[in-house]
Amino acid sequence: MTQKKVTFDDIARYTNFSKTTISRYFNDPDSLTVKNQDIIAKALVDLNYQENKLAKVLANGKSEFIGIIVPNLYLDYYAEMLNQILNTYEDFGYKFLVFVSKNSEETERRYIQELLAYKIEGMIILSHTISSRELASYDIPIVTIEREDAYVNSVNTDNYMGAVQATSLLYKNDCDILVHINSVVRKEVPAYGRIQGFQDICREHNLQNELILRDLGHSHQEIHRSMLEIYEYLNKKYPHQKKGLFMANDTHANSMLNIIFRDHGTWPDEYRIIGFDDSPIAAQAIIPTSSVGQQIDKIAYEAVELLVSLMSERKKRRPKPQTELIHKNVTPILVRRETTG
Amino acid sequence: MTQKKVTFDDIARYTNFSKTTISRYFNDPDSLTVKNQDIIAKALVDLNYQENKLAKVLANGKSEFIGIIVPNLYLDYYAEMLNQILNTYEDFGYKFLVFVSKNSEETERRYIQELLAYKIEGMIILSHTISSRELASYDIPIVTIEREDAYVNSVNTDNYMGAVQATSLLYKNDCDILVHINSVVRKEVPAYGRIQGFQDICREHNLQNELILRDLGHSHQEIHRSMLEIYEYLNKKYPHQKKGLFMANDTHANSMLNIIFRDHGTWPDEYRIIGFDDSPIAAQAIIPTSSVGQQIDKIAYEAVELLVSLMSERKKRRPKPQTELIHKNVTPILVRRETTG
Numbered sequence: 001m002t003q004k005k006v007t008f009d010d011i012a013r014y015t016n017f018s019k020t021t022i023s024r025y026f027n028d029p030d031s032l033t034v035k036n037q038d039i040i041a042k043a044l045v046d047l048n049y050q051e052n053k054l055a056k057v058l059a060n061g062k063s064e065f066i067g068i069i070v071p072n073l074y075l076d077y078y079a080e081m082l083n084q085i086l087n088t089y090e091d092f093g094y095k096f097l098v099f100v101s102k103n104s105e106e107t108e109r110r111y112i113q114e115l116l117a118y119k120i121e122g123m124i125i126l127s128h129t130i131s132s133r134e135l136a137s138y139d140i141p142i143v144t145i146e147r148e149d150a151y152v153n154s155v156n157t158d159n160y161m162g163a164v165q166a167t168s169l170l171y172k173n174d175c176d177i178l179v180h181i182n183s184v185v186r187k188e189v190p191a192y193g194r195i196q197g198f199q200d201i202c203r204e205h206n207l208q209n210e211l212i213l214r215d216l217g218h219s220h221q222e223i224h225r226s227m228l229e230i231y232e233y234l235n236k237k238y239p240h241q242k243k244g245l246f247m248a249n250d251t252h253a254n255s256m257l258n259i260i261f262r263d264h265g266t267w268p269d270e271y272r273i274i275g276f277d278d279s280p281i282a283a284q285a286i287i288p289t290s291s292v293g294q295q296i297d298k299i300a301y302e303a304v305e306l307l308v309s310l311m312s313e314r315k316k317r318r319p320k321p322q323t324e325l326i327h328k329n330v331t332p333i334l335v336r337r338e339t340t341g
Numbered sequence: 342m343t344q345k346k347v348t349f350d351d352i353a354r355y356t357n358f359s360k361t362t363i364s365r366y367f368n369d370p371d372s373l374t375v376k377n378q379d380i381i382a383k384a385l386v387d388l389n390y391q392e393n394k395l396a397k398v399l400a401n402g403k404s405e406f407i408g409i410i411v412p413n414l415y416l417d418y419y420a421e422m423l424n425q426i427l428n429t430y431e432d433f434g435y436k437f438l439v440f441v442s443k444n445s446e447e448t449e450r451r452y453i454q455e456l457l458a459y460k461i462e463g464m465i466i467l468s469h470t471i472s473s474r475e476l477a478s479y480d481i482p483i484v485t486i487e488r489e490d491a492y493v494n495s496v497n498t499d500n501y502m503g504a505v506q507a508t509s510l511l512y513k514n515d516c517d518i519l520v521h522i523n524s525v526v527r528k529e530v531p532a533y534g535r536i537q538g539f540q541d542i543c544r545e546h547n548l549q550n551e552l553i554l555r556d557l558g559h560s561h562q563e564i565h566r567s568m569l570e571i572y573e574y575l576n577k578k579y580p581h582q583k584k585g586l587f588m589a590n591d592t593h594a595n596s597m598l599n600i601i602f603r604d605h606g607t608w609p610d611e612y613r614i615i616g617f618d619d620s621p622i623a624a625q626a627i628i629p630t631s632s633v634g635q636q637i638d639k640i641a642y643e644a645v646e647l648l649v650s651l652m653s654e655r656k657k658r659r660p661k662p663q664t665e666l667i668h669k670n671v672t673p674i675l676v677r678r679e680t681t682g
Contacts, residue, residue: 007369007371007372008369008372023364065438072424073420073423074421074424074621076415076417076420079414079415079417080415082414082439083413083414083415083441086414086439086440086441087441089440089448089452090448095440095452095455095456096438096439097406097437097438097439098423098427098437098438098439099430099436100424100427100428102428111430111436114436115436118436220621220624220625251625254625255625258625258626261627262627265606265607266606280415280561281622281625283561284592284595284596284599284622285599286599286602286603286627
């Protein structure tokens, strides 16, 4: 830095306080009156003092850093969630250290250890890599989003309610057979609620239904191949019946939609389809596609807000230990477009 | 943390310095001799104070933090670029503080000032908010990606070459009229090369061509409306002619593709289309769409590598001042799919 460095001596001379007082301002500001804090704060601006925040962090442990771990950024859902979390900087002032886990448990663990050494104050975790039991053992405030959360605080979409909305809409579309297509979801994961919601509504209204749970692949090609197989299977098994498809996400819905549309040259009355997430692809598809929209902005805000309250408690002179885990559910919103009536 | 905390008292006792000296080491290290700084730094290691990386950072100025500023994360291009940059953690060990600018100049400036106060070592900037002249004045190593870069180092796609590839492909598809559709791009921005490349190839082969440069909107609805207008305009102006469209990105290409496909119920021979970026939407469109693929992984890696070399130079005892800016160009790769022959 070419700028001349402003020292404690300079600040002391400018404010007529002792150097010890200036030092106290940085290390233990509450030991000064608010008036004197203001005088010094103003002097720092006047003198163009480049604050060394790290020194402050060392003294009071408030790094104002939060670590975020996402599994990937190629799914719109994670990119948008990250975007909304980062946007809370203006509300809470916390800065975010971001890591993409790519399902490498070892690297993720090493990264977390590094973050802890940098005195980050809390973590928001979306990856499924490390069990919540291990996360809880790190002894730092943690909030997870849409993953197994038995031992940590969490904010999740109300997946069950989303499935109820989607299945009810297909039912109102007078479909003869309702189908839920998903990968194999573990019971501990919040998204399992989608399967339960689908089954409960079908049972309640006594609807003909089928659950197709299998590995659908991850690349676009793999997903396309899976959807093509399922499309042919459904046409053979339920010919001339009106089929209502509840898809696990909008990428799957788009892949299936394209197959149906290209086969017919138009959108046939024989099919109804609804996705999940309300990703950009749902609106941009060849037929704008109905979807269960997660309130990503709300989930992100609530996760950060919850984390901030936990971190603030830690900073108190006598922090109260958390006696009960907090699990928040955010209701999804049905977005009706052209693929359902 | 359950570990017993090492206090200033412990360090003072161990080094035989006063507590005031220890405090000065953290708050104003330059007020101590280099020799005494070393004694204290060594004591911190001996006392296992190393768990706190911040102490080390204060002593040697190596925070191992890099700031990243992206304009948004809803464009796949930025999400994937961020993903690839974050992935370099395994290669270089740097941790990333991420900020989304949303084009608010004031907030972005405030955020950068905060990062500087935390002694970050360098920045990678993708936002267009702050001029490169101002960025250069921060006196910290900076590498930009795909933005105005007159006063800073940068890594960009060779946009000109991408346009040459795309236009040549449409030319080889025997199109009667070539059209480039883009928003109004400033000459200082690397993406301007796409317009130049298109024009040069048309001139070279003496091709009938039209340049449509206008505000195309930002939301899906706005873009769709713009594309609909342009589609009707082109049909009226060039009936029965084979039209080759070079689109500014894959989102625009997909919007235009859907309009054409729905109008014809199939993909007509009268149109050829190619996008830019090779985003997921290009492969997932109703007709898999040709595109100019940016080598995002390579651009991200080269940007971090360049930044690391600049930061390493700074940490030397006698750093060489950078005498000439470095601007790297990464060649894009043409991805041929079904919308071109």
